Amino acid sequence: xxxxxxxxxxxxxxxxxxxxxxxxxxxxxxxxxxxxxxxxxxxxxxxxxxxxxxxxxxxxxxxxxxxxxxxxxxxxxxxxxxxxxxxxxxxxxxxxxxxxxxxxxxxxxxxxxxxxxxxxxxxxxxxxxxxxxxxxxxxxxxxxxxxxxxxxxxxxxxxxxxxxxxx
DNA sequence: CACTCGATCAGCG
DNA sequence: CGCTGATCGAGTG
Numbered sequence: 001x002x003x004x005x006x007x008x009x010x011x012x013x014x015x016x017x018x019x020x021x022x023x024x025x026x027x028x029x030x031x032x033x034x035x036x037x038x039x040x041x042x043x044x045x046x047x048x049x050x051x052x053x054x055x056x057x058x059x060x061x062x063x064x065x066x067x068x069x070x071x072x073x074x075x076x077x078x079x080x081x082x083x084x085x086x087x088x089x090x091x092x093x094x095x096x097x098x099x100x101x102x103x104x105x106x107x108x109x110x111x112x113x114x115x116x117x118x119x120x121x122x123x124x125x126x127x128x129x130x131x132x133x134x135x136x137x138x139x140x141x142x143x144x145x146x147x148x149x150x151x152x153x154x155x156x157x158x159x160x161x162x163x164x165x166x167x
Numbered sequence: 168c169a170c171t172c173g174a175t176c177a178g179c180g
Numbered sequence: 181c182g183c184t185g186a187t188c189g190a191g192t193g
Contacts, residue, residue: 084189084190086188086189086190087189087190104175104176105174105175105176106175106176109175109188114187114188114189116176116186116187116188117187117188117189118175118176118187118188119172119173119174119175119176119186119187119188119189120173120175120187120188120189120190121174121175121188121189122173122174122175123172123173123174123188123189123190124189124190125174126173126174127190136174139174140174141174141175141176142175142176142177143176146174147174147175148173148174149174150174153174156174168193169192169193170191170192170193171190171191171192172189172190172191172192173188173189173190175186175187176185176186176187177184177185177186178183178184178185179182179183179184180181180182180183
């Protein structure tokens with residue numbers, strides 16, 4: 001009985017474009033990078049609970065702060081249903097990284113108790129459904145190399161630059 | 168279940 | 181500086 005909640009899809013307007021947020025009954029499920037141009041997303045029926053709107057407000061505020069190179073004051077609840085414990089551990093660990101600081105994949109691995117799972121950590125980062133809010137861009141390779149980024153490497157560089165991080 | 172790949176890392180020539 | 185092996189989780193057939 002997989003009641004597939006029609007995820008609420010709402011655009012998040014920022015100076016960098018319109019991100020697209022997807023919410024379930026439990027919280028933010030997914031956040032997409034700004035689509036090319038007229039990413040005309042239909043807010044569907046905004047008949048959803050005001051709770052979603054409240055979350056959306058938090059999402060918007062947090063997103064803008066991080067895009068500006070600062071830490072988000074508060075994040076909306078994140079719904080990581082369907083993900084593995086390992087991935088969630090990795091993401092939760094990344095959430096602890098403050099703006100302007102960076103960690104290596106190896107450090108994340110060590111922090112969650114699997115010092116050797118560095119490759120796996122990389123994989124988890126790539127599977128992160130909520131970029132920016134979960135600062136996957138603050139994770140660099142051990143030797144200071146920038147590594148990769150699923151939303152396009154350009155974003156990673158831009159975000160780091162705004163936070164005052166040099167690569 | 169077996170096999171492959173990845174946003175890694177550390178060691179060695 | 182470039183190549184190789186070690187290692188872990190996830191996806192695929």
